[in-house]
Amino acid sequence: MNWISNYVRPRINSLFSRREVPENLWIKCPECGTMLFHRELSDNLNVCSNCDHHMAITPRERFAKLFDGGTFAEVSVPAPIDDPLKFKDQKKYPDRMKAAQKATGEKEAMLVAEGEIGRTPIVAACQDFSFMGGSMGMYVGNAIIAAAERAVKLKRPLVLFSAAGGARMQEGILSLMQMPRTTVAVQMLKEAGLPYIVVLTHPTTGGVTASYAMLGDVQISEPNALICFAGPRVIEQTIREKLPEGFQRAEYLLDHGMLDRVTHRKELREELITILRMLLGQGPAVRGDLPAPEPKKADAKAEPKPAPKPQAKAEPAKPAPQKTAPPKEAPKK
């Protein structure tokens, strides 16, 4: 299909040179090479419809598809101090941050939200691999602590989607200290008797795996996700031998007893609802594509103090009683 991008597109562009042509209408699956139309891919949760390869999905997209009616309220995260070490490698750390913020449109590598899934109220946190490799620094630590504190306050379970290359080197020892900090967050949930479910997504490595991402009550992974402490290249250099096929992939970890389940992204939401409702001693969920929840008055009071930023669903196809999310607000692109 190269002729589309190499020949047809430039020709069309030249014909309508003034008109803005949206880019990336077609996305090539990195596994099987199938060209996938962006809307279909998005409807399929960024999973290749041909080979089931799970591509990256942004936290906002994930939450839009996870929460009932795509409605969720962001939980605010206390901002850490900028560039604590005045770190400079080939680039300055603040410059790298700015570039990442510009590229992703996000403030940092983790998004925390509250909402309902299958009418089950939860708090969710999702790591953004596209933001500096999802790396864990002060902000990500603060986000996980904020998520846990919010969950404890609202007596809700926490669902965490991990994706990271590890700790953020630019924050040096302070990034390493997020290992104990996030572990304290997990302990808060355990002591409050609240479920903590980790969904490991591709890739989850290093200090992230060696702290909050491996401490879930239930450990689920998306298919073929790389999950490890030391990366395969490092190990090959150390032991000087070829690693077996599928080493450190989700299925390999499942075989070695390190995970509870490997679950397709399309089945993940249902599975989370099922598990959470049983752990919480609630009845079976009402199935189906639920509209956004009716806001309860008690809930409204329990909103986080810094005004939550309500999210509108990217495609408001179904009329949802979006009282928590004003429909007028344009969805962030």
Add this chain to the structure above:
Amino acid sequence: MTKNYLDFEKPLAEIEGKAEELRAMARANEEMDVKGEAEALDKKAEQMLVDLYKNLSPWRKCQVARHPERPHCKDYIDALFTEYTPLAGDRNFADDHAVMGGLARMGDIPVMVIGHEKGHDTKSRIERNFGMARPEGYRKAIRLMDLADRFGLPVVSLVDTPGAYPGKGAEERGQSEAIARSTEKCLSLNVPLVSVIIGEGGSGGAVAFATGNTVMMLEHSVYSVISPEGCASILWKDAEKMREAAEALRLTAQDLKNLGVIDRIISEPVGGAHRGVGQTIAAVGHAIEAELKALGKKKPGELKTSRREKYLKMGSQGLAA
């Protein structure tokens, strides 16, 4: 005198070598009087050592922290504790020799001591896997910490590891899970946990033992999220840029104290711990004793809460702290 000079100690090695040569000549030829000359050289060497170690760069500190003659965990345990009774195994897979630990007395007080041991010669280094623990090592530590917790014994951890072992089996048996659980255990103890970074504090492998009420570092030890070489190869795309990386990572005891990550720095003799092993070990012993005494006054619940509070607050002020 040391046998192993670090690269930046070359000028010192020359002077000390010359002094040694003079003395050797004098021994062979009794008529020669070299006393004055040799003493002058000694004095010069002494001054040079002071100057070299006065302001060690972060990379040089890494070198000192990794010095093969630096006292290791076993040296501390042998010297500082009595009735040391090693306890072995994770009751699951194996006994990891990179981690040693067991019951021991510090003065009269029974404690649980755990630490990474690097080994001192080729044979013991291989046996100890250069201080790089596998999951079994962390799980042994968890077991020992749990035992200490149940019987109310304070825990002393001595950290000296390049990092957790990056191997096939270690990954298969859950290296990351073992480290995460060990950190979790540190954070749930109702007994005092005093940690000392005696050499290298290598990333997650160190955190797993060093999440203590009090964390101390020897003056020339280092504690970092990644080795300077690893950082250089990722961010500079050149492992030879380790000097720059060591600088940027702020991995020295002094920087970590300023960041509020550690509580106390223990001074080393001039020329580093390996030039005064007995003195260094004694200083570490005094520091541990003092901290155990101070923590002994706290109530069990308070120990756990204050440890957690400390970590929750950590890093909120940056280098200005």
